[in-house]
Amino acid sequence: MDLFDYQGHKAAEDTRPLADRMRPRSLDEFIGQPHISGKDTLIRKAIENDRIFSMILWGPPGCGKTSLANIIAHETRSEFVQISAVLSGVKDIREVIEKAKQQLNHFRKRTLLFVDEIHRFNKSQQDAFLHHVESGLITLIGASTENPSFEVIPALLSRCRVITLSAHSDEDIVRVLHMALSDLERGLGKMDIRFEDDALVHLAGLADGDIRSALNSLEMAAYHALKNTPGEGADRQVSLSDLEEILQKKALLYDKSGEEHFNLISAFHKSLRGSDPDAAMYWLARMLMAGEDPMYVARRMVRFASEDVGLADNNALIVALKAMESYRFLGYPEGELALVQAAVYLATAPKSNSIYLAYSEIKDAVTRTGALPTPMHIRNAPTRLMKDLGYGDGYKYAHNYKGGYVPQDYLPEKLQGQEFYHPSERGYEKIVTQRLSAWRDLKRELKSKRSGDETEDI
Numbered sequence: 001m002d003l004f005d006y007q008g009h010k011a012a013e014d015t016r017p018l019a020d021r022m023r024p025r026s027l028d029e030f031i032g033q034p035h036i037s038g039k040d041t042l043i044r045k046a047i048e049n050d051r052i053f054s055m056i057l058w059g060p061p062g063c064g065k066t067s068l069a070n071i072i073a074h075e076t077r078s079e080f081v082q083i084s085a086v087l088s089g090v091k092d093i094r095e096v097i098e099k100a101k102q103q104l105n106h107f108r109k110r111t112l113l114f115v116d117e118i119h120r121f122n123k124s125q126q127d128a129f130l131h132h133v134e135s136g137l138i139t140l141i142g143a144s145t146e147n148p149s150f151e152v153i154p155a156l157l158s159r160c161r162v163i164t165l166s167a168h169s170d171e172d173i174v175r176v177l178h179m180a181l182s183d184l185e186r187g188l189g190k191m192d193i194r195f196e197d198d199a200l201v202h203l204a205g206l207a208d209g210d211i212r213s214a215l216n217s218l219e220m221a222a223y224h225a226l227k228n229t230p231g232e233g234a235d236r237q238v239s240l241s242d243l244e245e246i247l248q249k250k251a252l253l254y255d256k257s258g259e260e261h262f263n264l265i266s267a268f269h270k271s272l273r274g275s276d277p278d279a280a281m282y283w284l285a286r287m288l289m290a291g292e293d294p295m296y297v298a299r300r301m302v303r304f305a306s307e308d309v310g311l312a313d314n315n316a317l318i319v320a321l322k323a324m325e326s327y328r329f330l331g332y333p334e335g336e337l338a339l340v341q342a343a344v345y346l347a348t349a350p351k352s353n354s355i356y357l358a359y360s361e362i363k364d365a366v367t368r369t370g371a372l373p374t375p376m377h378i379r380n381a382p383t384r385l386m387k388d389l390g391y392g393d394g395y396k397y398a399h400n401y402k403g404g405y406v407p408q409d410y411l412p413e414k415l416q417g418q419e420f421y422h423p424s425e426r427g428y429e430k431i432v433t434q435r436l437s438a439w440r441d442l443k444r445e446l447k448s449k450r451s452g453d454e455t456e457d458i
Contacts, residue, residue, distance in 0.1 A: 019215040021186040023067045032172040054140040056148045059165030062210025065143040069114040078112035079103045085120035093128045111138045118142030119151035126153045167209025174204045193236040199243040221246045277347040298324035312352035312427035319345045350427030358421040372412035407443040
């Protein structure tokens with residue numbers, strides 16, 4: 001179906017995209033995110049009491065950030081203003097502030113400002129909000145797909161509450177698709193088209209948690225079916241095979257929230273650990289072609305680099321992180337090769353789980369022994385009082401000694417002498433083994449000498 005056919009069918013209807021028409025109008029229509037829409041939740045109470053606070057809505061695309069902002073606007077008595085950080089600058093912000101002052105002075109009405117993609121504002125642009133958010137002139141609702149801790153200035157972030165939204169489940173998306181197909185007013189109900197259940201499940205899987213993407217695909221497929229089955233009373237039914245042909249994306253056996261998801265990621269992880277690059281590439285392709293989130297796979301490789309390669313190859317973690325960054329920069333499909341490159345590197349790298357085992361043992365020791373006191377000689381002594389109390393006494397500055405090492409205890413007294421990290425003889429860890437062995441021998445010799453001196457004194 002070409003663009004002109006598509007637009008011709010839509011000319012007699014609401015020209016807004018289906019995803020926009022189907023936005024929820026109240027929290028009761030808001031699908032998913034029960035921590036937001038559920039009974040007695042913070043957001044629901046704030047809306048019901050008309051006591052909206054400044055907030056940053058953080059979540060992936062299509063999770064409901066803009067819809068939630070619109071619901072807040074419709075169900076509260078504030079003046080609602082919406083801007084996009086992509087299209088707006090400091091001048092636009094100042095205009096909003098001036099209008100907010102007029103609303104407050106003339107009508108005693110608060111202004112609710114919704115900033116889409118707030119993470120795209122630079123520091124000076126975000127600074128422009130600061131005083132007015134603090135004074136209460138505007139109530140700020142920012143939407144961001146990026147972590148606010150990194151993208152929003154601390155001063156503004158401290159004046160807002162971060163509300164985290166997650167990607168929608170496939171079940172939630174299928175539910176929304178059913179609603180769109182049956183809705184006579186805003187949806188596709190008048191088209192009298194039926195999608196088979198497995199077709200809707202496939203649509204939901206391709207959307208990767210993004211309701212907007214799912215509704216866009218549904219609308220395209222529906223108009224394609226309408227074009228190919230003209231006439232009143234025609235059997236307008238879309239099967240899974242029809243949908244695969246329309247979208248040109250074949251459904252693979254894969255359930256991102258079920259057993260097959262865990263089977264494939266397990267097979268991928270074990271292939272990396274087993275140093276089989278061919279199998280690793282195969283399972284990686286299976287996941288990506290079935291619609292798995294590439295960033296999920298990238299995160300698992302970053303974890304693998306520390307858990308299963310560790311210091312046997314110092315570059316493994318760097319390669320995994322660079323592959324993640326490369327995919328984020330290039331996107332689909334160009335970024336896939338960066339993930340494949342990382343998978344092959346990790347599969348062929350020397351392996352060591354020494355770091356993983358050592359940290360597990362240390363966590364057990366912390367749980368078992370509790371908060372043991374820091375030895376006095378390695379405590380910080382920034383004040384005169386602390387120095388008088390003995391903080392830092394006896395500390396030996398390693399750079400003042402031959403080889404940059406001096407035998408000294410750093411663990412709490414109860415754990416002194418215990419060794420948690422046992423590097424392997426593979427890759428770079430072979431060098432680490434030699435260094436640690438020499439240092440530990442020196443420490444044991446010093447302890448043995450001290451023990452002998454104490455015996456002579458007795």
